[in-house]
Amino acid sequence: MPDVLTKTLRDSRRSLAGFAVGTALVGAMYAGFYPQVADGAMGQAVEGFSPALREALNMEDIGSAAGYLGSSVFGIIVPLITVIYGIATGTRAIAGDEENGYLDLLLAHPVSRTRLLLHRCAALAVGAFALAGLVLLAMLAVRPGARLDTISIGQFAAQSVALALLGTLFGTIAITVGAATGSRAAALVGSAAVGVLSYAANTFATQIGADPLRYLSPFHYYIGNEPLRNGFQWVDLGILAAAVGVLVLAATVAFNRRDLTS
Template identity: 55%
Template sequence: MTTTTSTTTVPGSAALARACNRSLFTKTLYDNRRVFTVWAVATGLLAMMYAGFYPQINADTMAAVPEAMRGFGLNDTTTAAGYLQGAVFGLLVPLLVTFYGAATGARMISADEDSGYLDLLLAHPISRTRLLLHRYAALATGAAVIAAAVLGALLAIRTSAGLDTITIAGFTAQALNLALLSLLFGALATAIGAVTGAGRAIVFGTTAGLGVATYALHGFAPQIGADWLRYLTPFHYYIGGQPLTHGFQPADIAILTVTTTVLIAAGAWRLNHRDLGR
């Protein structure tokens, strides 16, 4: 008498095991390729569109800017650097990359824990720290692609839009700070999810809310005579040194980088010590 034993395989588990054995980073990158592409294309096109309006700016434009908006970088629209610092890198673009970091960071740990997929991942030979770092590395790659798209878009119209007074180094420095800003909020969302085990919606809402609050604080602080409050926000270190004009600002870059590193380290430490069943 012959006994036949059948084995049931969980759909997708074999592919997941192969991915874990190779690189969870490349799998995360591949799974999010469309999301990263959409964010990069949309942000690059938006930056290009607003930068393209510069030739239409005249002397009356500055007078038409509300006083309350001067703190958002719109205090000098007569020069190319001043215009871009306000209209492009001071308004919508930093908010977009903040939301990218919040939305993508919320997916890295929280979405998997919500769905129960995190347990399946950790059943394979991969540590919690490695999981978090691989996921965050994919987020960082997306942030770099977005910053590169913005840089490429602006360099493409640099001559036609009359932006030649800004050096390529200045554009590159501002694009680097843009990527670092996105990485910081991505690290914040990833850390909140890893530390608290909160759901994806809560993590995104909390991170995005903090982003908008610090953005508003940075913009409105001069209006209430409290410029010192700007130093408490990441947006000061993102644009306060005017990288478009002065190029790379090592101190600002270091502060953004160290803050991001601390957030990721805290998230990894807590994830390693937290009972995921609770």
């Protein structure tokens, strides 16, 4: 029996390559627009937004490199694609195999449920970090020409690590729901609903007078303390990693307790 982690990565190599390259290219393209923004091409349009909307979209300092990337590239575009990657991968990991009839065949080999789930989670994390690593390389490639030199390599790396943990977290949510229900639809809908609600909580909680809700959102720990300005936020990264660990534990317990013969 081949190593489950290696086989999972090999089987998903095309999907991972597509997501990673696509995310890096889109991120680099939008990062390349910064000189036009810095020269005031977008400033007048943003000034037409209400103060509350500018604050919600993190556009209060769009003229700086960190402000621009934090509101557009790393604020919306790149995390959206990364979360989609995580959810798609997590949905296939257990529930997808179960619905396709592949899970029974796999577990007929000397592979425990715990080992299978842990290796699938590890493959998800490896993929998320590979995607984030390619995004980091793309940012560093366009950094001189796009006038992003005010952001250090370490600050870009800090945001990229947070990005990888964000994708891993939402993928693990999908794995947990799939392991508990065996339903690909439930895993997809459940993790997507958490993504939408948590993004809304982080973005609009302050505007509706419910600021504490932001601290329930993974997006707050991903970008709330501005790694592009302040570098590694170890507490935030630790919270994201701890959440992944709790979800993996919950998924393992649920998967081992389920009757897969029904």
